[in-house]
Amino acid sequence: MTYLFTKFFLQDGVKMATALQENKTENKSLQERINLLHLKLSAANEEQIKNKIGVNFIEEDEDVFSPSTTNFFREKIPSDDAVSATTPPPTRSERPKMNLNFSREKKKSERTTAIEKQLSELSKKAAILAIDGQKVPFTIEDLEWVEEIGSGTCGVVNKMFHRNTDTTMAVKIMGRTPIMEEQKRILMDLDVITRCNDCPYIVQCYGLFISQADVYVCMELMGTCLEKLLKTTRTPVPEPILGKIALFVVKALQYLKDEHGVMHRDIKPSNILLDEKGNVKLCDFGISGRLVDSKAKTKGAGCAAYMAPERVEPPDPSNPDYDVRADVWSLGISLVELATGVFPYRGCRNEFEVLMKIMHEPSPSLPPNQGFSDEFQSFVNACLQKDLQYRPKFQALLEHPFLCRYEREMTDVAGWYSNVTTYV
Ligand code: ADP
Numbered sequence: 001m002t003y004l005f006t007k008f009f010l011q012d013g014v015k016m017a018t019a020l021q022e023n024k025t026e027n028k029s030l031q032e033r034i035n036l037l038h039l040k041l042s043a044a045n046e047e048q049i050k051n052k053i054g055v056n057f058i059e060e061d062e063d064v065f066s067p068s069t070t071n072f073f074r075e076k077i078p079s080d081d082a083v084s085a086t087t088p089p090p091t092r093s094e095r096p097k098m099n100l101n102f103s104r105e106k107k108k109s110e111r112t113t114a115i116e117k118q119l120s121e122l123s124k125k126a127a128i129l130a131i132d133g134q135k136v137p138f139t140i141e142d143l144e145w146v147e148e149i150g151s152g153t154c155g156v157v158n159k160m161f162h163r164n165t166d167t168t169m170a171v172k173i174m175g176r177t178p179i180m181e182e183q184k185r186i187l188m189d190l191d192v193i194t195r196c197n198d199c200p201y202i203v204q205c206y207g208l209f210i211s212q213a214d215v216y217v218c219m220e221l222m223g224t225c226l227e228k229l230l231k232t233t234r235t236p237v238p239e240p241i242l243g244k245i246a247l248f249v250v251k252a253l254q255y256l257k258d259e260h261g262v263m264h265r266d267i268k269p270s271n272i273l274l275d276e277k278g279n280v281k282l283c284d285f286g287i288s289g290r291l292v293d294s295k296a297k298t299k300g301a302g303c304a305a306y307m308a309p310e311r312v313e314p315p316d317p318s319n320p321d322y323d324v325r326a327d328v329w330s331l332g333i334s335l336v337e338l339a340t341g342v343f344p345y346r347g348c349r350n351e352f353e354v355l356m357k358i359m360h361e362p363s364p365s366l367p368p369n370q371g372f373s374d375e376f377q378s379f380v381n382a383c384l385q386k387d388l389q390y391r392p393k394f395q396a397l398l399e400h401p402f403l404c405r406y407e408r409e410m411t412d413v414a415g416w417y418s419n420v421t422t423y424v
Pocket residue numbers: 149150151152153154155156157170172203219220221222223224225228270271273283284285286
């Protein structure tokens with residue numbers, strides 16, 4: 001198997017990465033596999049710094065795209081099979097070809113072209129804003145920049161004002177690069193976000209604009225993400241608020257799985273948004289993965305710190321797939337961080353140490369005697385079961401007493417939000 005990251009390692013670490021890859025996965029020790037994952041994540045970070053956007057470790061041979069039902073994505077990106085099916089068979093008179101193994105390069109460039117084509121098709125259908133049932137054609141010149149509100153692995157998010165509709169929105173701008181994996185990531189983000197406007201727990205998309213250089217995703221403007229909130233307030237989030245957050249995130253994840261057959265794969269406080277109305281919504285679908293028989297078959301980098309043990313060290317290395325319970329783990333880690341105000345695997349010098357702790361230390365839990373309810377502690381313990389067979393899926397989580405309680409109880413998320421954001 002060839003992972004994309006190897007090409008970033010031509011000097012330091014390359015020997016190790018190559019040697020590890022040459023070995024059959026089955027023979028790798030846990031230590032080696034953790035090293036390998038660490039190298040991949042470091043490579044992502046390096047590349048991210050170079051490109052100002054991140055790299056997704058989708059295996060080159062894998063196609064993360066689902067046959068999409070969105071208006072924007074009617075045509076599927078051709079798979080290798082589809083590409084070769086359109087190639088005319090060789091005629092008898094043709095001289096036998098030498099097997100120089102260029103086919104892989106060719107397929108890659110064909111795929112890149114297909115993704116480019118997909119984006120330019122999209123650009124024809126895009127450029128319409130749909131806000132509150134009203135459809136308005138727009139160009140990027142109609143948007144006035146207000147301020148930058150976020151940036152991450154995939155691009156920059158700006159607050160922008162649309163004059164014609166008098167709407168202030170969040171616009172995520174992702175640079176178009178020749179790197180195929182980047183383009184896939186952008187398309188995945190667009191694909192999911194444009195299909196989920198019927199879910200109240202996923203950030204709403206108003207429309208897209210695609211220029212030669214960039215892709216713009218216009219979204220409803222939320223207040224902030226939980227990561228920024230924690231950084232600015234430096235105060236743990238109260239349990240009743242976390243009850244509502246957990247409930248809405250689980251509902252969003254269940255919706256993604258049931259309605260669209262995808263899992264998020266990057267659940268963490270920076271991808272959970274809040275607003276002054278008390279809404280809680282998921283964003284950032286760049287590395288979401290299509291589920292086949294309820295399992296993710298592609299890698300998708302995600303963030304090491306929130307990564308489930310079965311993604312770090314698959315129980316069956318010859319069949320390293322995982323399911324939605326990996327997102328349940330990430331939710332558990334996020335809840336511990338938000339409830340205590342500190343990241344549970346703190347004090348690590350690098351991602352490698354985090355990965356080692358995930359594998360070798362007991363799962364994090366809520367500290368006893370700090371006033372957390374039994375239900376909350378039990379919920380977090382369920383999310384952070386290292387052994388998959390004991391970690392519940394979404395329906396079981398929704399039936400857990402902690403979520404049942406916050407399904408019933410009124411909690412003033414809006415009031416709390418306005419309090420904590422007023423005094424920072
Ligand atoms: P990336 O893929 O780069 O991580 P995200 O979609 O997660 O991109 O956006 C980066 C940051 O921008 C988020 O962590 C959040 O702080 C902010 N952000 C994203 N979307 C919105 C939105 N609709 N409203 C307000 N802030 C947003």
